[in-house]
Amino acid sequence: MRNSIYTERPSIAETVLPLFGWQQVPLSIEPFGSGLINSTWKVTAVTGEAFILQRLNMQVFTQPNHIAANIRQIADYLQQHTPGYLFAAPVQALNGTSLVTIEGTGCFRMFPFVKGSVTKDVVASAAEAYEAAVQFGQFTHLLSGFEAAQLHITIPSFHNLSLRYQQFLTALQQGNTERIEEAKEQIEQVKQLASVVQQYEAIRSNPGCKLRVTHHDTKISNVLFDEQGKGLCVIDLDTVMPGYFISDVGDMMRTYLSPVSEEESDYSKIVIRTDIFEAIVHGYFEQMKTDLSADELKLFVYAGKFMIYMQAIRFLTDYINDDVYYGARYPTHNLVRAGNQLVLLQQLLASETVLHEIVNKVCDLKQS
Structure with missing residues (x-):
């Protein structure tokens, strides 16, 4: 490729x-x-x-x-x-x-090709995270008058956490028994955090949580920057579909908060960068403050849980199913990826009180 x-x-x-x-x-x-x-x-x-x-x-x-x-x-x-x-x-x-x-x-x-534009593969600073969040927030905000239901679903159930959890349970019934035994620690962690799925179901039934035009793939490489580091626009619109804002905010958190990627096998390097979290909230809320409901404002931290947990499930399910979706460069590759995401999720949960305080501070500052 x-x-x-x-x-x-x-x-x-x-x-x-x-x-x-x-x-x-x-x-x-x-x-x-x-x-x-x-x-x-x-x-x-x-x-x-x-x-x-x-x-x-x-x-x-x-x-x-x-x-x-x-x-x-x-x-x-x-x-x-x-x-x-x-x-x-x-x-x-x-x-x-x-x-x-x-x-x-x-x-x-x-x-x-946008002349003078550059792309980035890794979030190196809060300023970069802020610029990316502004661009993704602006994209959804400018399309607030567009009827999202008119869009085709390009990947069915792409961010359907309930389905992903059910696929995980099915894999436990039908998957590789040796791998299930090897992954029992990670499997137990996923089961213990099933409340994340229950909250997703509550969101789906909450009229205060709106389906909008959502990018669904908000990694930093899908933003064009100018040579001075200012965001220009979002790119790679293949996954633009109706969705909840937690998908875009959550994917930014999943891919920006830690200084290392989902490929990192040294889990001690996985940390939550609170300045990056604040930059994401600040940039996205700056654009979406007139769109988000009171119920949605409470979901910024959950957005990170949602996407990190779902990706952990997907990696773990693929490992149990013998790497049929993501593939693997070595036998335990997807198990390592799943473990990486579960550590990131635990770090997020450990920082939850501080992160909620940041959300409250940013929203209050921007509303005043």
């Missing part, structure tokens, strides 16, 4: 680019970004103009036309209501759509 487009499949440059109107040999085509699902390249023309070429992973996104339709609806709405907002809409192909499909090769799309 990360190889040069030429070495991976030499004919792609010749067969795909002309379908988007290219009349010249590109100056360069290089792997771009750190995404693990789609294959992405930066294509530079001899004029210096650059584009992002992407091949969709159709095993994950089985209905690419649904993604294209969602992005088109959002682009049209933003252009009508907030034309000054930077939205990296896809390039229209010669067939009149934003997608081209080549049998045996894949489904492709192109985006203009």
Whole structure:
């Protein structure tokens, strides 16, 4: 997925680019970004103009036309209501759509490369976390008048915690018995924290918790920054669907709060950076303060629990099921990932009182 487009499949440059109107040999085509699902390249023309070429992973996104339709609806709405907002809409192909499909090769799309933009793979400071939270909050806020139900569901039940927990229980009945025995400590931890699922169910039945246009994949690499470190816009809209704000805020907490990633096997390095937490709350609330209900304001800390717990369950379930979803570079890879997330969750729970105080402080400051 990360190889040069030429070495991976030499004919792609010749067969795909002309379908988007290219009349010249590109100056360069290089792997771009750190995404693990789609294959992405930066294509530079001899004029210096650059584009992002992407091949969709159709095993994950089985209905690419649904993604294209969602992005088109959002682009049209933003252009009508907030034309000054930077939205990296896809390039229209010669067939009149934003997608081209080549049998045996894949489904492709192109985006203009935002000049002067940079991406980040790791949150290094509270300032970066704040800028990212502002961008994700602004995205949802600007679409507050858009009827979220109009969007296609691109990954069914993507953040359905109740389903993920049921899949975990099913794995315990049908999965690899040796792995179940090896993972008994982590399994017990997940069971002891099942109240997180119960609270999710309460949210789903609470009219004070609204389904909105939600990004669902708020890692830092899905924000474009300028060269001075200011956020420009959000990218990678494949998972934009109706959802609860806890998905976006929770995913930021899951991927920003610890200085190490879910791949870290030295659990002693996993800590909660409270300055990063405050930056997330500050940036997101700054944009969403007129949208969030009183019930939702109480859920900032829960958002972190929700996403970290769900990811721990997904890694653990995959381990028990012999690594059929995430794959593994070594035999206990998904067990290590699950343990990592459970440690992060325990650290969050240990800091819960302090984190609630931060939420109260930030909301009071911004409302006064």
